[in-house]
Amino acid sequence: MTRISNSQLYCILVGLLTPMAFLQIPGLLAHLLSQNGWIAAFIAIVPGYGLVLLFNYILQHSQHPFPYLLIEHLGQPLGRILGFIYVLLFLFLTSHSLRLFTDFTETNVLPGTPISIHIGVLILALVLGIRAGIGNLARLMEIIVICGLTFVLVLVLIVILQQGEIERLLPVGSLNYNNLAVATGTNLFIISKLFIVLSFGFWCGNKDEAGIVMKKAMITYVLVIGMTTLSVLMAFGGTITSVLTFPTFSMVTLVNIGNFIQNIDIIFIGVWILGIYGIAVLTWFMACYSLQIILNLHDYRFVAAGTALLVGITSILISSNILELLVLTQVFVPVLYCFFFIIIPILLFLLILLKANRSSSLESKI
Amino acid sequence: MSKESIILLLFIMVLFIIGGCQTQELNESGVVAGLGIDLEEEELQVSMQMARPALPGQSSGSEPAFEVVSAKGRSLSEGLRKITLLFPRNPLVAQANLLVIGEELAKTDLALIADSILRNPSIRKNAVVVVAREVSPKDVLNTQVAMESLSATAIPRMLRNQERQMGIYQEVSLEEFLNKLARPGVDPTAPAVTLIDSINGKAIRLEGTAVFKGREMAGYLDSRESRGLRFLNPGRIQGGLINIPAPFEGPGRVGIEIIRSQTKVEAANTDGQIVMRITYIGEGNYYEQTGEADILRLENIPVLESICAEQIKSDMQACIKQAQKLKSDIFGWGNIVYSQHPAVWAELGPDWEEIFPGVKTEIKVEFELRRTYVTDQSLHYQ
Amino acid sequence: MLGSCYDLHEINDAAIAQNFSLDLLENGQVAFLAQTTQPVPRSETGETQPSQNISVMGTGRTAAEAARGMFLHFSRLFLWIHANTLFIGENLARQDLTLISDFLMRNRNLRFQTCVYLVCGVSIQDIHKAMNERGFAITSARGITQQIETQAEELGYYTPLANIELLERMLTPGIEPALPQLTVIKEGDKDRIVLQGMGVIKNNRLIGKLNPEQSQGYYYLQSKKKQGGLISIAWSDSPNAMAVMHCTQFTSNTRPFIQEGKLNMKIDIKCELQYLETIGDDNIYVPANQQRLEYLAEEKIKQQVRSCIIQAQQLNSDILGWGLTTARYQPGWWEDMAAQWDQVFPVVGSQVEVECILCSDGLSRESFRFN
Amino acid sequence: MRYIKNKPESKPSPQEVIHTDIPASLDEIRSQLDTLYQFCSDIVIREFVFGNPETRGLMVYFDGLVNKDEIENNILRPLLLDIDMLDVKGDLTHRDIINDVKTRIISPAELKGVKTWDELIRRIGSGDCALLIDGYGEGLVAGTRSWQSRGIESPDNEVVIFGPKEGFNETLRFNTAQLRRRIKSSNFKIESFVLGRITKTDVIICYIKNIAPDSMVEEVKKRVNGIDIDGILDTNYIKEFIIDDNKTLFSQVMHTERPDRVCGQLLEGKICILVDGSPMALVLPSTFTDYITTPDDYYTYYIPASLLRLLRFTAFWMSLLLPSLYVAVITYHHEMIPTALLLTIAASREGVPFPSFVEALLLEAMFEMLREAGLRLPRAVGPAVSIVGALIIGDAAVRAGLVSTPMVVVVAATGIASFVTPSYNASLVVRILRFGFLFASAVLGFLGIMIVLVIVLLKMVSLSSFGVPYLAPLAPLNLAQISDIMVRRPWFVNRSRPYLEGMRNQQRQGNGKDEGG
Structure with missing residues (x-):
């Protein structure tokens, strides 16, 4: 397998976590907590750190990358079946992110173009991406993440300086604790996508350092989302933010530099399409790679073309309208994350812990 | 010089001398942008909108960029050629992309012009046909449209934009029009234009659809029926806005933008009775609402969809009712019966005119809402 | 490939909207009026003719239907996104703003930064007629945006309001919008558009207005906007003497406090002034008079702010955003009282404190002396 | 027989x-x-x-x-x-x-x-x-070789303001002599091969031992030895045999006519191939960044050189994307243009018969033709034709209302920007890709441009030239080296060479042990 450098691993992780969340999370947080949404973004750092430790533990106590790791710990039939379920999950996540993106462009830029054209064009680019192999994807992710992060930073700064009213964040207290828990949870579920480190961690220069990279990626995510939420709230206030379909995007429409650079939403979409490309290509790659391991195939690259039709059709049929899609995004997908990326890893962790104890107790006996 | 080369030279010279007689230099001709035909005192009045050639930058300022000339003749060809009596340049009719038919002519007999139009090679068959309603074609051509130099190019564009935005009328080309006129089992329609007073003076407005029965005009469809006609035409269409009452009690209304839709029309033969089965599948976006009602919720979507479907269905029914009242098969159902059930058509064909008003329909409409634009909920005013 | 250009619009098939106006007609239909500019190609010598403004009107049962109704007699597609002013007719404002607010919020083609005005006294057609007559694009709809901004800087009468602010204030409990008003006056045979007062909205309809003085008071309470303002005070010593000062910048702060179980507002305004001119023979601008000048300016502003507050409380429309301020700084109190805010607002006490500092003068140190 | x-x-x-x-x-x-x-x-x-x-x-x-x-x-x-x-x-x-x-x-x-x-x-x-x-x-x-040959002239295609003016010519020995004169170390190796069954052309591979990675030198020798062809007339014959990926537009080997440039590259551990009878040297491995730098950068004071490099970057992107961005903006995203400008553009497009995309395509094609005509025409006529073509046709087309003025400006600006790119190879790629972007922008607007950009980037990151990633040091990211890409690092901090896999001696200054004479 191609080796990837630590910075590439970092970019892959950030690229997987951030772009989608960037669009959907601020609105969700504002909906749940109104002007206090940003607090939840930052609070997520604490349980997020727990997740990092969890994944790191599993990573350090395994000998093989992810789908094989299941077989390693759970044994042949169970591991393989679970692995296959993960393949489906990753395919579903790919379709979901594609669909969310196309719905977004349909809503905001090109309302007349049929959704199938968007999805078709994107899938073409994605298949080419997977055919290029993971080493090249890692390099692409570096470019994407660097461009994206710079752009987001500049954007947030401009919005805060131009439109930000710090008073809109008041009052800071008076939180609804139930909603705070839900909001933090939502963030945590996004962070749980760090799960893919169980595959990528093995290919990076030094497995031991994967933990640090994960931590950095997690903190980057929290900062980006926290800052974005802050700036959206400062620009629109809680009420408006919570009724907007894509608040981050609407925030971009406010940017106006010297009365000349205005309405730059399309540039935002341009940069953001890179991010979506990153997410979709990584999840799809995970699906293909897992399938390769599960079915003992020769090369994951050929699976891409085969699953393309599946991904395309799923993403078209996934929901009939955007409200349904948003419910899917805000309720169903987090549950999936929670189950597959948090609960199963915890079980795995317990299993490894148990095994380790047993073997150590065995050793001590001997 | 050899004999061959001398002969060749002579041949070329002869070609030059005799070959030029059919050429028309552009600067000796007038470009006709639009053509209007009406019946006046038993004679055909032909009006032409001539574009005034202008270089870019030499904007003509206040004077319009066209000139309308008209002449009368007993036949269309005569009328067309009589233009030369009062206009020094040779009119290039092939450039005309609009044909305005006067109401008078339409109500009398289209046969007066149909043959001539079909036969004349210089009349473009992809020109757009409209009927001038309650005004003369000459006035329509003489009216300036805001921001446009020529009304003849503005009207087709108006039809096109209006279809994507409002979704009421459909553009009808001359070829389509003549085709429907000639074929049994289908009657032609054409959108109608009229003149209104606007803030900028006189303006052309699309107003209804003219319905023909055979070679005569039978009446008009109003805008709702025209919308129904557009939904009823088989095939895919894009765009349109429909307005429905809010799903619950209250004064509010909801605007739904139709993104694209598809209509299938089938003729079913049950016990010798023809039933037209119309299936409409459409999708749209939530465009606006008025009032404070909390309409946009996931659980309300099916309700909204069914109201839209009802609305579309009732538009269709209104159109069918009017068409059947006018006894004009503008939907081409006769044609559909002919192509799907040739045997039945052989039997019914001759009496189709009597049968059509009684044809039953089964309309099935499926409508789905897709997106909601910038906000995903109804606003709560506090 | 060519079939997929669904959203392609060539620019010469489009009309660039400069302004759009909405009103309610007597028959209950919404009228939508849009102003666009006819592009005039540059002539070969390079000189441009003044571009012509054209207004197009459509009607319909809702705003969107009215807007699209235009296409029945207008052949070009409107590019709404460039419209930076929105006029709302008085009739519509008095009836129900919710007829259009969802349209304004939801439509992706309308920008949040569009300036919103109320048209009072005349119909929107009249305003458009006046705008079109002026001929030059720069003085039409786009000119009005410039006008209100320059006015705010120089004079400090009216506060511009953006579309998103209108919506936010309608949606957020504890604050109501106030819109600058436009009207047309006859000047000889020419129509001129003037800013005149501000309309006060409560819930979803127009309920009253602020006169220029009250508008000025309102202006001083909106310190987030463009700043400036003119303050002329009568110099009480002699009847003709006046001192005129320019407010270079100001900050205003509204904080709620609870006194004996009753809500009060403490309003602090800090102003920096520049001395502009003296009218009359007195040498007003001398160091000894500085405190008095400052005091008089303070009194003037205080009076304007008070009259604004009184008017708002009389109309019972919380255009000052006191409810929101309370929610921000006294969240506990607000939670209890939010439901009865309508009853509470008119009796909220207020305490206005203005602090003016005269910082600079013009070119001369002393008043002009007549010999 | x-x-x-x-x-x-x-x-x-x-x-x-x-x-x-x-x-x-x-x-x-x-x-x-x-x-x-x-x-x-x-x-x-x-x-x-x-x-x-x-x-x-x-x-x-x-x-x-x-x-x-x-x-x-x-x-x-x-x-x-x-x-x-x-x-x-x-x-x-x-x-x-x-x-x-x-x-x-x-x-x-x-x-x-x-x-x-x-x-x-x-x-x-x-x-x-x-x-x-x-x-x-x-x-x-x-050895009595002596024939009439072109003298050492300054290269036409790679002009510098400062720095040496000598260029290679068609005689191999003169060329190696020019290199040897600049690098006197005994570690500078010039290995000779004979290729071409009929032409028996001398081909040499030169590199600096201890700097150029041995494995790479071996690889290059292996590939060059593997060539079996009847004749070698130019370095391009060799190039097409030895590049890693021959199904791509991007040039993975650099051509240059300048001995000083070759030496500069040799000092960075690269390998140079020279062919008798051709003044073009091949330098490999070469990465994307080599195409937007010129030797001039290193001969000019670092501050202006850095600014010029930034300018060149901008020009590169402009020449690639400007027409497609313009088409995308005026057909799909009108909101981005300031209103006043939009009005002007609308006014100038008034009466233009073609859709913007066709207009751009026509003008771009016309421009490419002019450019090619200017190259091939006799030197005396060339400039006249380009001036006549560019000025007269452009102006007349606008006056006749066939094209709009802003489009002419855009195409002309693109043309000028494409001349800023120092490498002819790179500008060839840009010229071809530009049309791809133009098509994409006509179909899906900005979205299409971005998708094509992703595909192009993907291809670029997948490429490697003799094991060196094409986009290095951008991807994979090398923070130490990236500072010499966007700006020109001053010599006094330019302590290390760009890293190549297997390079032994990476220090340029100070602690670097200068192995060998």
């Missing part, structure tokens, strides 16, 4: 002769030479007799490739006249004549014995003169 071969009296064919050794008898040599050089009018075969007892000798060379003075003075004269002055008194009876001739008699500086026809042919072909003596199956080849 077998029956001919079987005829006993038939002479061996030239093909058979070539692979044999040179026979001992001079008559046989003579007849074989005649076979080989039948119908070659430029060959000179001179027979003579020298020494005591008389020995027969024969001299072969090509007229026009040799320096006749040198042959006369250094070979013929000693043999025919000066031989008597030797103490052997010309008595060569029992001596090893050829060795004496080689070591004692004739005096050219470069002298080598060859034993096969194959080599002899190649040597004379490259301007040497061969001396054959009866009785010995060996020829002496003296």
